[in-house]
Amino acid sequence: MIRVNVALPSGRNESLSVHLSSSVKDLRILAQKSFGQSFLKLITPEGHALVDSLGSLQTAGIQDGDHLIAIALQARVAATSKAFALFGYGGDKIITWGHPSCGGDFPGLPGIQQLQAVQASAAAFAAVLADGSVATWGDPRHGGRSWAVQDRLRSVREIQANFHAFAAILLDGSVVTWGNETRGGNSSFVRDQLKGVQQVQATKGGAFAAILADGSVVTWGDPHYGGDSSAVQDQLRNVEQIQASYAAFAAILADGSVVAWGNPDRGGNNSEVQHRLRGVQQIQATNSAFAAILGDGSVVTWGNRYAGADSSAVQDQLRSVQQIQATGGAFAAILEDGSVVSWGNRNAGGDSSKVQDKLRGVQQIQATGGAFAAILGDGSVVTWGNRTAGGDSSEVQDQLRSVQQIQSTGGAFAAILAGGSVLTWGNRKGGADSLLFQDRLKCVQQLNATGAAFAAVLADGSVVAWGHEDQGGDSSKVQSRLLKS
Secondary structure: OEEEEEEOOOOOEEEEEEOOOOEHHHHHHHHHHHHOOOOEEEEOOOOOEEOHHHOEOOOOOOOOOOEEEEEEOOOEEEEOOOEEEEEOOOOOOEEEEEOHHHOOOOOOOOOOOOEEEEEEOOOEEEEEEOOOOEEEEEOHHHOOOOHHHHHHOOOEEEEEEOOOEEEEEEOOOOEEEEEOHHHOOOOHHHOOOOOOEEEEEEEOOOEEEEEEOOOOEEEEEOHHHOOOOHHHHHHOOOEEEEEEOOOEEEEEEOOOOEEEEEOHHHOOOOHHHHHHOOOEEEEEEOOOEEEEEEOOOOEEEEEOHHHOOOOHHHOOOOOOEEEEEEOOOEEEEEEOOOOEEEEEOHHHOOOOHHHHHHOOOEEEEEEOOOEEEEEEOOOOEEEEEOHHHOOOOOOOHHHOOOEEEEEEOOOEEEEEEOOOOEEEEEOHHHOOOOHHHOOOOOOEEEEEEOOOEEEEEEOOOOEEEEEOHHHOOOOHHHHHHOOOO
Protein backbone atom coordinates (compact mmCIF):
# COMPACT_ATOMS: atom_id res chain seq x y z
CA MET A 1 0.00 0.00 0.00
CA ILE A 2 1.07 3.58 -0.68
CA ARG A 3 -0.40 6.90 0.43
CA VAL A 4 -0.98 9.68 -2.08
CA ASN A 5 -1.85 13.21 -1.01
CA VAL A 6 -4.48 14.82 -3.26
CA ALA A 7 -5.47 18.49 -2.93
CA LEU A 8 -8.11 20.68 -4.53
CA PRO A 9 -7.18 24.23 -5.65
CA SER A 10 -9.26 25.47 -2.68
CA GLY A 11 -6.70 23.94 -0.33
CA ARG A 12 -8.80 21.01 0.85
CA ASN A 13 -6.75 17.82 0.76
CA GLU A 14 -7.11 14.10 1.36
CA SER A 15 -4.51 11.40 2.07
CA LEU A 16 -5.58 8.37 0.03
CA SER A 17 -4.35 4.83 0.60
CA VAL A 18 -4.11 2.61 -2.51
CA HIS A 19 -2.20 -0.41 -3.81
CA LEU A 20 0.79 0.42 -5.99
CA SER A 21 -0.71 -1.96 -8.56
CA SER A 22 -3.94 0.06 -8.65
CA SER A 23 -4.74 1.95 -11.83
CA VAL A 24 -4.84 5.70 -12.36
CA LYS A 25 -8.59 5.26 -12.84
CA ASP A 26 -8.88 3.58 -9.41
CA LEU A 27 -7.13 6.52 -7.77
CA ARG A 28 -9.27 9.03 -9.67
CA ILE A 29 -12.51 7.33 -8.63
CA LEU A 30 -11.32 7.12 -5.01
CA ALA A 31 -10.50 10.85 -5.09
CA GLN A 32 -13.93 11.62 -6.59
CA LYS A 33 -15.64 9.72 -3.77
CA SER A 34 -13.46 11.33 -1.10
CA PHE A 35 -14.13 14.86 -2.32
CA GLY A 36 -17.73 14.21 -3.39
CA GLN A 37 -16.97 15.42 -6.93
CA SER A 38 -18.36 13.85 -10.10
CA PHE A 39 -15.34 14.41 -12.36
CA LEU A 40 -11.76 15.08 -11.35
CA LYS A 41 -8.56 15.40 -13.32
CA LEU A 42 -5.38 14.52 -11.41
CA ILE A 43 -2.31 16.67 -12.07
CA THR A 44 1.28 16.08 -10.95
CA PRO A 45 3.29 18.96 -9.40
CA GLU A 46 5.12 19.17 -12.74
CA GLY A 47 1.82 19.88 -14.48
CA HIS A 48 1.35 16.51 -16.18
CA ALA A 49 -2.18 15.11 -16.37
CA LEU A 50 -2.74 11.56 -15.12
CA VAL A 51 -5.19 10.06 -17.63
CA ASP A 52 -6.77 6.64 -17.26
CA SER A 53 -4.92 5.32 -20.32
CA LEU A 54 -1.61 5.48 -18.41
CA GLY A 55 -2.58 2.23 -16.67
CA SER A 56 -1.17 1.42 -13.24
CA LEU A 57 0.11 3.98 -10.74
CA GLN A 58 3.51 2.31 -10.90
CA THR A 59 3.61 2.74 -14.68
CA ALA A 60 2.57 6.37 -14.27
CA GLY A 61 5.49 6.92 -11.87
CA ILE A 62 3.39 7.54 -8.75
CA GLN A 63 5.20 6.76 -5.50
CA ASP A 64 4.40 6.70 -1.80
CA GLY A 65 4.00 10.20 -0.39
CA ASP A 66 3.49 11.89 -3.76
CA HIS A 67 1.35 15.02 -3.94
CA LEU A 68 -1.24 15.52 -6.68
CA ILE A 69 -3.63 18.31 -7.57
CA ALA A 70 -7.26 17.48 -8.38
CA ILE A 71 -9.14 19.78 -10.76
CA ALA A 72 -12.92 19.46 -11.08
CA LEU A 73 -14.10 18.85 -14.62
CA GLN A 74 -17.46 19.80 -16.10
CA ALA A 75 -18.94 17.14 -18.34
CA ARG A 76 -19.46 18.85 -21.70
CA VAL A 77 -21.77 18.11 -24.56
CA ALA A 78 -21.35 18.91 -28.25
CA ALA A 79 -24.08 18.44 -30.83
CA THR A 80 -24.53 18.09 -34.56
CA SER A 81 -27.99 18.75 -35.97
CA LYS A 82 -29.12 15.24 -35.01
CA ALA A 83 -26.68 13.70 -32.52
CA PHE A 84 -24.94 14.35 -29.20
CA ALA A 85 -21.39 13.69 -27.98
CA LEU A 86 -20.71 13.74 -24.25
CA PHE A 87 -17.10 14.07 -23.09
CA GLY A 88 -15.31 14.85 -19.86
CA TYR A 89 -15.55 11.56 -17.93
CA GLY A 90 -12.02 11.48 -16.56
CA GLY A 91 -11.03 13.30 -19.70
CA ASP A 92 -10.67 10.25 -21.91
CA LYS A 93 -14.14 8.99 -22.83
CA ILE A 94 -16.57 9.84 -25.59
CA ILE A 95 -20.19 8.72 -25.44
CA THR A 96 -22.49 9.44 -28.38
CA TRP A 97 -26.11 8.88 -29.28
CA GLY A 98 -28.60 10.04 -31.88
CA HIS A 99 -28.78 9.58 -35.64
CA PRO A 100 -25.89 7.26 -36.70
CA SER A 101 -25.26 9.12 -39.96
CA CYS A 102 -24.91 12.40 -38.03
CA GLY A 103 -22.26 11.23 -35.58
CA GLY A 104 -24.48 9.39 -33.12
CA ASP A 105 -22.57 6.13 -33.55
CA PHE A 106 -19.07 6.57 -32.13
CA PRO A 107 -16.86 3.82 -33.60
CA GLY A 108 -14.47 3.61 -30.67
CA LEU A 109 -11.07 5.12 -31.33
CA PRO A 110 -7.92 3.59 -29.81
CA GLY A 111 -5.54 5.67 -27.76
CA ILE A 112 -8.04 8.37 -26.78
CA GLN A 113 -6.26 10.78 -24.47
CA GLN A 114 -7.61 13.72 -22.57
CA LEU A 115 -10.05 15.71 -24.72
CA GLN A 116 -9.42 19.40 -25.21
CA ALA A 117 -12.36 20.42 -27.39
CA VAL A 118 -15.04 19.08 -29.70
CA GLN A 119 -16.51 20.76 -32.77
CA ALA A 120 -19.39 19.59 -34.93
CA SER A 121 -20.51 20.01 -38.52
CA ALA A 122 -24.08 19.15 -39.51
CA ALA A 123 -23.40 15.42 -39.29
CA ALA A 124 -19.90 14.78 -37.91
CA PHE A 125 -17.69 15.44 -34.89
CA ALA A 126 -14.03 16.38 -34.57
CA ALA A 127 -12.30 16.14 -31.19
CA VAL A 128 -8.93 17.66 -30.31
CA LEU A 129 -6.98 15.32 -28.03
CA ALA A 130 -4.45 16.22 -25.36
CA ASP A 131 -1.51 15.39 -27.62
CA GLY A 132 -2.78 17.82 -30.27
CA SER A 133 -4.04 15.15 -32.64
CA VAL A 134 -7.66 14.91 -33.86
CA ALA A 135 -10.28 12.17 -33.75
CA THR A 136 -13.25 12.37 -36.15
CA TRP A 137 -16.43 10.37 -36.61
CA GLY A 138 -19.81 10.69 -38.29
CA ASP A 139 -20.81 11.19 -41.92
CA PRO A 140 -17.66 11.24 -44.13
CA ARG A 141 -19.39 13.67 -46.48
CA HIS A 142 -19.49 16.24 -43.65
CA GLY A 143 -15.98 15.72 -42.25
CA GLY A 144 -16.46 12.51 -40.30
CA ARG A 145 -13.40 10.98 -41.94
CA SER A 146 -10.04 12.77 -41.75
CA TRP A 147 -7.67 9.98 -42.74
CA ALA A 148 -6.46 11.87 -45.84
CA VAL A 149 -4.98 14.64 -43.63
CA GLN A 150 -4.37 12.68 -40.43
CA ASP A 151 -0.59 12.89 -40.69
CA ARG A 152 -0.84 16.69 -40.78
CA LEU A 153 -3.22 16.93 -37.80
CA ARG A 154 -0.54 17.45 -35.18
CA SER A 155 -0.25 20.20 -32.55
CA VAL A 156 -3.82 21.36 -33.26
CA ARG A 157 -4.78 24.54 -31.41
CA GLU A 158 -8.48 24.71 -32.24
CA ILE A 159 -11.09 23.61 -34.77
CA GLN A 160 -13.82 25.52 -36.62
CA ALA A 161 -16.66 23.95 -38.62
CA ASN A 162 -19.39 24.79 -41.09
CA PHE A 163 -22.20 22.38 -41.95
CA HIS A 164 -20.02 20.41 -44.37
CA ALA A 165 -16.34 20.64 -43.40
CA PHE A 166 -13.74 21.32 -40.70
CA ALA A 167 -10.73 23.64 -40.43
CA ALA A 168 -8.04 23.02 -37.81
CA ILE A 169 -5.61 25.76 -36.76
CA LEU A 170 -2.22 24.33 -35.79
CA LEU A 171 0.12 25.82 -33.20
CA ASP A 172 2.39 27.10 -35.96
CA GLY A 173 -0.49 29.13 -37.43
CA SER A 174 -1.10 26.91 -40.45
CA VAL A 175 -4.49 25.34 -41.28
CA VAL A 176 -5.60 21.83 -42.19
CA THR A 177 -9.04 21.23 -43.71
CA TRP A 178 -11.17 18.20 -44.55
CA GLY A 179 -14.75 17.30 -45.42
CA ASN A 180 -16.80 18.34 -48.45
CA GLU A 181 -14.18 19.69 -50.84
CA THR A 182 -16.40 22.28 -52.52
CA ARG A 183 -17.75 23.57 -49.18
CA GLY A 184 -14.43 24.35 -47.50
CA GLY A 185 -12.90 20.91 -47.03
CA ASN A 186 -10.24 21.63 -49.67
CA SER A 187 -7.99 24.62 -48.96
CA SER A 188 -5.07 23.49 -51.13
CA PHE A 189 -5.23 26.48 -53.47
CA VAL A 190 -4.75 28.93 -50.55
CA ARG A 191 -2.53 26.69 -48.43
CA ASP A 192 0.57 28.81 -49.02
CA GLN A 193 -1.32 31.88 -47.79
CA LEU A 194 -2.55 30.25 -44.58
CA LYS A 195 0.37 31.25 -42.38
CA GLY A 196 0.16 32.95 -39.01
CA VAL A 197 -3.59 32.32 -38.76
CA GLN A 198 -5.10 33.87 -35.62
CA GLN A 199 -8.72 32.76 -35.96
CA VAL A 200 -11.12 31.17 -38.43
CA GLN A 201 -14.81 31.94 -38.97
CA ALA A 202 -17.31 29.98 -41.08
CA THR A 203 -20.57 30.47 -42.91
CA LYS A 204 -22.74 27.45 -42.17
CA GLY A 205 -23.50 27.09 -45.87
CA GLY A 206 -19.97 26.19 -46.87
CA ALA A 207 -17.03 28.62 -46.59
CA PHE A 208 -14.24 29.68 -44.23
CA ALA A 209 -12.45 32.98 -43.58
CA ALA A 210 -9.11 33.14 -41.74
CA ILE A 211 -7.68 36.25 -40.08
CA LEU A 212 -3.87 36.31 -40.34
CA ALA A 213 -1.40 37.87 -37.91
CA ASP A 214 -1.03 40.97 -40.11
CA GLY A 215 -4.80 41.55 -40.13
CA SER A 216 -5.38 40.35 -43.69
CA VAL A 217 -7.95 37.67 -44.59
CA VAL A 218 -7.83 34.46 -46.61
CA THR A 219 -11.07 32.77 -47.72
CA TRP A 220 -11.93 29.45 -49.32
CA GLY A 221 -14.95 27.25 -49.96
CA ASP A 222 -18.07 27.73 -52.08
CA PRO A 223 -18.11 31.25 -53.64
CA HIS A 224 -21.90 31.37 -53.20
CA TYR A 225 -21.39 31.08 -49.42
CA GLY A 226 -18.55 33.57 -48.97
CA GLY A 227 -15.61 31.51 -50.19
CA ASP A 228 -14.53 34.17 -52.71
CA SER A 229 -13.42 37.52 -51.24
CA SER A 230 -11.47 38.71 -54.30
CA ALA A 231 -13.81 41.66 -54.91
CA VAL A 232 -12.98 43.16 -51.48
CA GLN A 233 -9.51 41.73 -50.88
CA ASP A 234 -7.78 45.12 -51.05
CA GLN A 235 -10.11 46.39 -48.29
CA LEU A 236 -9.44 43.49 -45.92
CA ARG A 237 -6.66 45.08 -43.92
CA ASN A 238 -6.30 45.32 -40.13
CA VAL A 239 -9.28 43.00 -39.62
CA GLU A 240 -10.10 42.45 -35.93
CA GLN A 241 -13.09 40.11 -36.07
CA ILE A 242 -15.44 38.44 -38.52
CA GLN A 243 -19.13 37.53 -38.23
CA ALA A 244 -21.10 35.28 -40.58
CA SER A 245 -24.64 34.78 -41.80
CA TYR A 246 -25.57 31.54 -43.56
CA ALA A 247 -23.82 32.58 -46.78
CA ALA A 248 -21.91 35.85 -46.21
CA PHE A 249 -19.18 37.36 -44.05
CA ALA A 250 -18.80 40.77 -42.40
CA ALA A 251 -15.39 41.88 -41.11
CA ILE A 252 -14.84 44.64 -38.56
CA LEU A 253 -11.63 46.58 -39.25
CA ALA A 254 -9.43 48.30 -36.67
CA ASP A 255 -10.90 51.70 -37.59
CA GLY A 256 -14.43 50.44 -36.86
CA SER A 257 -15.52 50.18 -40.51
CA VAL A 258 -16.99 46.99 -42.02
CA VAL A 259 -16.25 44.99 -45.16
CA ALA A 260 -18.84 42.44 -46.33
CA TRP A 261 -18.72 39.75 -49.01
CA GLY A 262 -20.53 36.61 -50.07
CA ASN A 263 -24.12 36.11 -51.23
CA PRO A 264 -25.65 39.62 -51.65
CA ASP A 265 -29.09 38.32 -50.68
CA ARG A 266 -27.60 37.01 -47.42
CA GLY A 267 -25.78 40.20 -46.37
CA GLY A 268 -22.76 39.99 -48.65
CA ASN A 269 -23.30 43.52 -49.99
CA ASN A 270 -23.32 46.45 -47.52
CA SER A 271 -22.67 49.24 -50.04
CA GLU A 272 -25.91 51.08 -49.23
CA VAL A 273 -24.98 51.49 -45.56
CA GLN A 274 -21.19 51.58 -45.87
CA HIS A 275 -21.02 55.29 -45.04
CA ARG A 276 -22.86 54.70 -41.76
CA LEU A 277 -20.66 51.83 -40.59
CA ARG A 278 -18.23 53.77 -38.44
CA GLY A 279 -17.05 52.85 -34.96
CA VAL A 280 -18.64 49.41 -35.12
CA GLN A 281 -18.30 47.49 -31.85
CA GLN A 282 -19.98 44.17 -32.64
CA ILE A 283 -22.07 42.44 -35.30
CA GLN A 284 -24.87 39.87 -35.06
CA ALA A 285 -26.49 37.91 -37.90
CA THR A 286 -29.70 36.12 -38.85
CA ASN A 287 -29.56 33.61 -41.69
CA SER A 288 -29.64 36.41 -44.26
CA ALA A 289 -28.93 39.77 -42.60
CA PHE A 290 -26.48 41.58 -40.35
CA ALA A 291 -26.94 44.10 -37.53
CA ALA A 292 -23.99 46.19 -36.34
CA ILE A 293 -23.85 48.02 -33.01
CA LEU A 294 -21.96 51.31 -33.29
CA GLY A 295 -19.91 53.01 -30.58
CA ASP A 296 -22.77 55.36 -29.73
CA GLY A 297 -25.17 52.44 -29.20
CA SER A 298 -27.08 52.89 -32.46
CA VAL A 299 -27.59 50.07 -34.97
CA VAL A 300 -27.04 49.67 -38.71
CA THR A 301 -28.55 46.75 -40.64
CA TRP A 302 -28.16 45.30 -44.13
CA GLY A 303 -28.91 42.16 -46.14
CA ASN A 304 -32.29 40.57 -46.86
CA ARG A 305 -35.00 43.01 -45.79
CA TYR A 306 -37.34 40.13 -44.92
CA ALA A 307 -34.78 38.64 -42.52
CA GLY A 308 -34.00 41.69 -40.38
CA ALA A 309 -32.14 44.01 -42.73
CA ASP A 310 -34.93 46.59 -42.68
CA SER A 311 -34.85 48.27 -39.26
CA SER A 312 -36.33 51.59 -40.41
CA ALA A 313 -39.53 51.15 -38.37
CA VAL A 314 -37.58 50.94 -35.08
CA GLN A 315 -34.50 53.00 -35.92
CA ASP A 316 -35.48 55.83 -33.56
CA GLN A 317 -35.74 53.32 -30.70
CA LEU A 318 -32.35 51.75 -31.31
CA ARG A 319 -30.35 53.85 -28.89
CA SER A 320 -27.87 52.72 -26.22
CA VAL A 321 -28.01 49.14 -27.50
CA GLN A 322 -25.97 46.74 -25.35
CA GLN A 323 -26.37 43.46 -27.21
CA ILE A 324 -28.33 41.83 -30.00
CA GLN A 325 -29.72 38.30 -30.39
CA ALA A 326 -31.10 36.74 -33.58
CA THR A 327 -33.47 34.05 -34.79
CA GLY A 328 -33.31 32.83 -38.37
CA GLY A 329 -35.12 35.93 -39.60
CA ALA A 330 -35.35 38.58 -36.86
CA PHE A 331 -33.30 40.56 -34.34
CA ALA A 332 -33.90 41.56 -30.72
CA ALA A 333 -31.78 44.28 -29.12
CA ILE A 334 -31.36 44.80 -25.37
CA LEU A 335 -31.04 48.49 -24.50
CA GLU A 336 -29.10 50.01 -21.63
CA ASP A 337 -32.26 50.43 -19.57
CA GLY A 338 -33.14 46.73 -19.92
CA SER A 339 -35.89 47.21 -22.46
CA VAL A 340 -36.00 45.39 -25.81
CA VAL A 341 -36.49 46.42 -29.43
CA SER A 342 -37.19 43.74 -32.04
CA TRP A 343 -37.54 43.83 -35.81
CA GLY A 344 -37.48 41.62 -38.87
CA ASN A 345 -39.76 38.78 -39.94
CA ARG A 346 -42.90 38.94 -37.77
CA ASN A 347 -43.24 35.17 -37.95
CA ALA A 348 -39.70 34.76 -36.62
CA GLY A 349 -39.89 37.09 -33.60
CA GLY A 350 -39.64 40.44 -35.34
CA ASP A 351 -42.75 41.81 -33.59
CA SER A 352 -42.67 42.02 -29.78
CA SER A 353 -45.50 44.58 -29.45
CA LYS A 354 -47.80 42.19 -27.53
CA VAL A 355 -45.25 41.75 -24.74
CA GLN A 356 -43.47 45.09 -24.95
CA ASP A 357 -44.74 46.33 -21.58
CA LYS A 358 -43.32 43.20 -19.91
CA LEU A 359 -39.84 43.57 -21.39
CA ARG A 360 -38.23 45.46 -18.53
CA GLY A 361 -34.98 44.66 -16.78
CA VAL A 362 -34.00 42.12 -19.42
CA GLN A 363 -30.71 40.35 -18.60
CA GLN A 364 -30.30 38.05 -21.59
CA ILE A 365 -32.16 36.66 -24.59
CA GLN A 366 -32.13 33.20 -26.16
CA ALA A 367 -33.59 32.26 -29.56
CA THR A 368 -34.95 29.31 -31.51
CA GLY A 369 -35.26 29.48 -35.28
CA GLY A 370 -38.41 31.59 -34.98
CA ALA A 371 -38.91 32.89 -31.42
CA PHE A 372 -37.20 34.72 -28.55
CA ALA A 373 -37.15 34.13 -24.79
CA ALA A 374 -35.94 36.92 -22.49
CA ILE A 375 -34.80 36.35 -18.90
CA LEU A 376 -35.70 39.31 -16.67
CA GLY A 377 -33.84 40.53 -13.62
CA ASP A 378 -36.28 38.80 -11.29
CA GLY A 379 -35.74 35.45 -13.01
CA SER A 380 -39.04 35.41 -14.88
CA VAL A 381 -39.26 34.90 -18.66
CA VAL A 382 -41.03 36.70 -21.49
CA THR A 383 -41.45 35.03 -24.90
CA TRP A 384 -42.60 36.16 -28.34
CA GLY A 385 -42.46 35.08 -31.96
CA ASN A 386 -43.71 32.01 -33.75
CA ARG A 387 -46.01 30.09 -31.37
CA THR A 388 -44.93 26.73 -32.81
CA ALA A 389 -41.27 27.61 -32.26
CA GLY A 390 -41.48 28.57 -28.57
CA GLY A 391 -43.01 32.03 -28.86
CA ASP A 392 -45.91 31.03 -26.57
CA SER A 393 -44.94 30.03 -23.02
CA SER A 394 -48.38 30.52 -21.48
CA GLU A 395 -48.72 26.88 -20.38
CA VAL A 396 -45.64 27.11 -18.13
CA GLN A 397 -45.60 30.86 -17.43
CA ASP A 398 -46.54 30.54 -13.76
CA GLN A 399 -43.67 28.11 -13.22
CA LEU A 400 -41.03 30.22 -14.98
CA ARG A 401 -39.51 31.71 -11.85
CA SER A 402 -35.86 32.04 -10.80
CA VAL A 403 -34.68 30.98 -14.25
CA GLN A 404 -30.91 30.53 -14.38
CA GLN A 405 -30.32 29.58 -17.99
CA ILE A 406 -32.23 28.88 -21.21
CA GLN A 407 -31.23 26.59 -24.08
CA SER A 408 -33.03 26.07 -27.39
CA THR A 409 -33.50 23.67 -30.27
CA GLY A 410 -34.81 24.86 -33.61
CA GLY A 411 -38.35 25.02 -32.24
CA ALA A 412 -38.36 24.67 -28.44
CA PHE A 413 -36.92 26.18 -25.26
CA ALA A 414 -35.71 24.52 -22.04
CA ALA A 415 -35.10 26.57 -18.89
CA ILE A 416 -33.04 25.57 -15.85
CA LEU A 417 -34.64 26.88 -12.65
CA ALA A 418 -32.78 27.81 -9.46
CA GLY A 419 -33.29 24.37 -7.90
CA GLY A 420 -31.95 22.58 -10.96
CA SER A 421 -35.30 21.48 -12.37
CA VAL A 422 -36.21 22.06 -16.03
CA LEU A 423 -39.22 23.50 -17.83
CA THR A 424 -39.82 23.16 -21.57
CA TRP A 425 -42.16 24.75 -24.09
CA GLY A 426 -42.59 25.18 -27.82
CA ASN A 427 -42.77 22.50 -30.51
CA ARG A 428 -43.47 19.15 -28.84
CA LYS A 429 -41.62 17.27 -31.58
CA GLY A 430 -38.73 19.68 -31.21
CA GLY A 431 -38.00 18.93 -27.54
CA ALA A 432 -40.81 20.72 -25.72
CA ASP A 433 -42.34 17.50 -24.38
CA SER A 434 -40.30 16.57 -21.29
CA LEU A 435 -43.20 15.32 -19.14
CA LEU A 436 -41.98 11.71 -18.97
CA PHE A 437 -38.55 12.87 -17.75
CA GLN A 438 -39.53 15.47 -15.14
CA ASP A 439 -38.90 13.19 -12.17
CA ARG A 440 -35.32 12.70 -13.39
CA LEU A 441 -34.63 16.32 -14.28
CA LYS A 442 -33.27 17.36 -10.91
CA CYS A 443 -30.02 19.19 -10.10
CA VAL A 444 -29.41 19.95 -13.78
CA GLN A 445 -26.05 21.64 -14.34
CA GLN A 446 -25.94 21.99 -18.13
CA LEU A 447 -28.24 21.84 -21.14
CA ASN A 448 -27.32 21.26 -24.76
CA ALA A 449 -29.39 20.79 -27.89
CA THR A 450 -29.50 19.42 -31.41
CA GLY A 451 -32.05 20.65 -33.92
CA ALA A 452 -34.90 18.84 -32.13
CA ALA A 453 -33.66 17.29 -28.87
CA PHE A 454 -32.18 18.27 -25.51
CA ALA A 455 -29.56 16.64 -23.27
CA ALA A 456 -29.24 17.59 -19.60
CA VAL A 457 -26.12 16.86 -17.55
CA LEU A 458 -27.02 16.36 -13.88
CA ALA A 459 -24.90 17.14 -10.83
CA ASP A 460 -24.04 13.45 -10.35
CA GLY A 461 -22.71 13.26 -13.90
CA SER A 462 -25.63 11.32 -15.36
CA VAL A 463 -27.44 12.50 -18.48
CA VAL A 464 -31.12 12.80 -19.39
CA ALA A 465 -32.07 13.22 -23.05
CA TRP A 466 -35.45 13.85 -24.66
CA GLY A 467 -36.99 15.09 -27.88
CA HIS A 468 -36.94 13.66 -31.41
CA GLU A 469 -35.51 10.12 -31.22
CA ASP A 470 -33.61 10.40 -34.51
CA GLN A 471 -31.98 13.64 -33.38
CA GLY A 472 -30.59 12.53 -30.03
CA GLY A 473 -33.75 12.44 -27.93
CA ASP A 474 -33.31 8.74 -27.11
CA SER A 475 -30.18 7.86 -25.14
CA SER A 476 -31.47 4.49 -23.85
CA LYS A 477 -28.87 2.48 -25.79
CA VAL A 478 -26.01 4.24 -24.02
CA GLN A 479 -27.74 5.00 -20.71
CA SER A 480 -25.65 2.47 -18.79
CA ARG A 481 -22.54 4.37 -19.88
CA LEU A 482 -24.01 7.77 -19.02
CA LEU A 483 -23.36 7.24 -15.34
CA LYS A 484 -20.69 8.50 -13.01
CA SER A 485 -17.43 6.59 -13.49
